Amino acid sequence: MGLLSITCLNSPLLVLLWVSSLVVIETEDQQAFKVQPRNITVRAGALLVLRCEVLRPSGTVQWVKNGLILGPQRSLPGYPRYHMVGDHERGQYHLQIKDAQLEDDGPYECQVGQSESSRAIVSHTVWINVQSEQNHWRSSGGGGVWVMLL
Numbered sequence: 001m002g003l004l005s006i007t008c009l010n011s012p013l014l015v016l017l018w019v020s021s022l023v024v025i026e027t028e029d030q031q032a033f034k035v036q037p038r039n040i041t042v043r044a045g046a047l048l049v050l051r052c053e054v055l056r057p058s059g060t061v062q063w064v065k066n067g068l069i070l071g072p073q074r075s076l077p078g079y080p081r082y083h084m085v086g087d088h089e090r091g092q093y094h095l096q097i098k099d100a101q102l103e104d105d106g107p108y109e110c111q112v113g114q115s116e117s118s119r120a121i122v123s124h125t126v127w128i129n130v131q132s133e134q135n136h137w138r139s140s141g142g143g144g145v146w147v148m149l150l
Contacts, residue, residue, distance in 0.1 A: 052110035
């Protein structure tokens with residue numbers, strides 16, 4: 001805390017250096033996303049993975065579906081088809097969903113909780129769109145127009 005006495009010296013250069021060093025310390029410890037999830041469309045029954053990679057993870061990483069916290073465990077309670085996969089030592093916390101179903105449709109987020117050295121971060125919201133196995137495409141005639149039949 002001796003740096004606080006710098007303001008008595010009326011030295012803008014010293015104050016600027018002091019502020020600059022504070023920013024460097026914060027960014028060195030701050031967790032951040034290396035890879036954020038992306039929207040995905042799959043057919044029912046498919047295997048899908050939402051990617052989430054975190055630089056310098058220090059808080060708890062978990063997935064959220066439709067505003068519901070799924071939890072930080074590798075096997076997510078109540079969701080036997082959902083697993084958090086990847087190498088946690090490398091900051092990989094991907095959400096894998098086996099045998100995609102229509103009820104998997106919806107918004108998802110990767111969230112990293114606050115820690116002593118870092119603030120919490122939340123990925124942008126992405127959407128999973130699961131298409132029914134009955135969906136298929138058919139030509140509506142000439143002109144290159146295709147229609148999805150539900």
